[in-house]
Amino acid sequence: MNVELNVQTPPTETALRTYGHYIGGSERAQGEKTVDRNSPATGQVVARYSSGTTEETKEAIKAARDAFDEGTWPHLSGQDRSRVLNRLASLMHRDFEKLARIEAEETGKPLRLARGDVQGSIGLTEYAAALALTMHGDVHTNLGPGFTGLVTREPAGVVGMITPWNFPLLLLMQKLPFALAAGCTAVAKPAEVTSGTTLEIAKLATEAGVPAGVFNVVTGRGSVVGQQLAESEFVDVLSFTGSTDVGRRIIEASGTNSKRLSMELGGKAATIVFPDANIEEAVEGVLFGVFFNQGECCVSGARLLVHEEIADTFLAALVERAQRLAVGQPLDEDSDIGALIHADHLKTVLDYITLAQERGAKVITGGKQLDTADLRQGYFVAPTILDQVDPANPAFLEEIFGPVLTVTRFHSTDEAISLANAVEFGLANTIWSKNIDTALSVGRALRSGTVWINTTIDGAPQLPGGGVKNSGYGREMGQAGFDEFTEIKTIQIRT
Numbered sequence: 408m409n410v411e412l413n414v415q416t417p418p419t420e421t422a423l424r425t426y427g428h429y430i431g432g433s434e435r436a437q438g439e440k441t442v443d444r445n446s447p448a449t450g451q452v453v454a455r456y457s458s459g460t461t462e463e464t465k466e467a468i469k470a471a472r473d474a475f476d477e478g479t480w481p482h483l484s485g486q487d488r489s490r491v492l493n494r495l496a497s498l499m500h501r502d503f504e505k506l507a508r509i510e511a512e513e514t515g516k517p518l519r520l521a522r523g524d525v526q527g528s529i530g531l532t533e534y535a536a537a538l539a540l541t542m543h544g545d546v547h548t549n550l551g552p553g554f555t556g557l558v559t560r561e562p563a564g565v566v567g568m569i570t571p572w573n574f575p576l577l578l579l580m581q582k583l584p585f586a587l588a589a590g591c592t593a594v595a596k597p598a599e600v601t602s603g604t605t606l607e608i609a610k611l612a613t614e615a616g617v618p619a620g621v622f623n624v625v626t627g628r629g630s631v632v633g634q635q636l637a638e639s640e641f642v643d644v645l646s647f648t649g650s651t652d653v654g655r656r657i658i659e660a661s662g663t664n665s666k667r668l669s670m671e672l673g674g675k676a677a678t679i680v681f682p683d684a685n686i687e688e689a690v691e692g693v694l695f696g697v698f699f700n701q702g703e704c705c706v707s708g709a710r711l712l713v714h715e716e717i718a719d720t721f722l723a724a725l726v727e728r729a730q731r732l733a734v735g736q737p738l739d740e741d742s743d744i745g746a747l748i749h750a751d752h753l754k755t756v757l758d759y760i761t762l763a764q765e766r767g768a769k770v771i772t773g774g775k776q777l778d779t780a781d782l783r784q785g786y787f788v789a790p791t792i793l794d795q796v797d798p799a800n801p802a803f804l805e806e807i808f809g810p811v812l813t814v815t816r817f818h819s820t821d822e823a824i825s826l827a828n829a830v831e832f833g834l835a836n837t838i839w840s841k842n843i844d845t846a847l848s849v850g851r852a853l854r855s856g857t858v859w860i861n862t863t864i865d866g867a868p869q870l871p872g873g874g875v876k877n878s879g880y881g882r883e884m885g886q887a888g889f890d891e892f893t894e895i896k897t898i899q900i901r902t
């Protein structure tokens with residue numbers, strides 16, 4: 408198959424996109440019940456989706472089940488699956504700007520960031536294509552005379568994928584290509600308001616040669632579609648990314664059957680800045696860590712822990728830089744920070760800022776919704792820094808998921824570690840220090856699935872990510888992420 412690699416230029420005007428579910432290799436007509444997505448930046452309706460029913464979800468699960476139990480995909484050679492995944496990556500290259508544009512319009516994030524999400528998703532697909540080639544088992548020949556043991560890796564079955572609204576494409580692609588590489592089939596349920604890129608990927612997967620029924624998408628409400636995926640006895644693995652609260656509901660709903668769960672839940676990362684850090688780099692790192700994607704990021708470095716000795720000068724530099732960030736329309740190439748996802752979330756973020764102040768915090772920059780003529784129709788919040796946040800403040804303990812940085816000073820390394828670990832979450836933390844002893848010993852003591860040293864919100868397809876404590880369990884990406892979609896079978900032979 409030839410893949411057209413010319414990058415396509417999307418229309419400059421926003422047009423309403425309408426979609427049906429994607430089941431059994433084709434798009435369904437839109438049902439009677441639909442969901443409109445209003446741009447969080449302008450209020451304009453940008454997409455209309457079907458609101459899926461339990462019956463439609465069951466149909467999609469059946470399509471995936473049939474494709475797994477009776478279809479060719481799980482039995483193809485790794486090389487054949489790898490070729491299909493590489494074609495999918497090429498098609499994503501071809502539709503690069505279209506995918507980025509949909510993502511920016513639906514989430515409210517700057518187009519520049521959305522392009523990064525598409526680039527990252529292509530990288531994940533290419534890496535998963537390589538894993539399809541290397542999937543293998545072990546042979547044991549030291550079991551005693553006449554005995555041989557084979558430990559094989561097989562596709563785990565039908566995978567349910569439930570994703571949130573902050574990185575709709577990237578978080579899907581932390582799951583889908585890995586599951587497909589392993590030989591699994593899947594049903595995805597994207598967040599209700601940001602389903603566009605997931606449906607576009609379903610079409611591209613078919614174009615790339617993924618057989619009918621191997622990848623299905625049902626859009627609509629979590630409490631209907633997601634709940635059915637969690638309850639269904641025909642789903643073997645449920646891979647969930649979202650809040651800790653919904654994660655708990657899914658664990659409960661899955662309780663009646665023994666499906667494997669991979670839970671990527673909430674976070675409240677700390678960024679620890681030691682006096683021996685490269686201060687200029689640390690300022691940029693802290694800013695990026697907290698304001699990237701409007702702070703709507705599970706690994707957002709939302710808590711700054713800064714050594715008392717450098718705190719005042721560090722904060723002065725931070726505030727000066729934060730005030731130069733451009734909050735603006737997602738499609739404006741100069742925007743650094745876009746709109747929050749919806750009105751309810753805007754209220755949650757603003758309420759946290761108010762509550763934090765009532766509990767003693769001081770706003771040193773930002774702290775309010777932006778009300779200029781060009782931003783008034785959307786949910787834009789100024790980059791906010793709260794100083795003097797003590798560890799009992801809800802802003803320190805709870806996930807705000809917005810452009811809000813809390814600042815807490817520390818006096819000793821032990822105090823920094825204890826403050827960083829003093830939350831229920833354990834997804835990621837960041838350390839800025841030029842002293843390798845400090846950086847490594849603190850890194851070892853932090854209770855989180857990822858620790859970044861002198862870099863932040865970084866990563867590569869080879870590196871697994873995931874949480875400890877109430878940030879969940881299971882890993883995505885890397886070999887460990889791939890293994891989540893495989894089952895081990897032991898075959899013992901006596902000859």
Ligand code: TAP
Nearest residue numbers: 571572598599628629633634649650653671672673674705
């Ligand atoms: P949630 O409200 O938890 O929603 C996540 C997904 O679950 C959505 O598709 C949602 O559908 C669905 N859902 C809701 N109720 C459900 C139910 N009863 N059964 C099954 N599915 C259900 O999260 P969100 O607000 O979209 O995203 C923000 C959260 O995600 C934050 O806590 C953030 O930390 C977390 N997150 C974690 C990670 C990682 S890697 N750990 C990455 C990104 C985000 P609807 O469309 O109906 O809401």
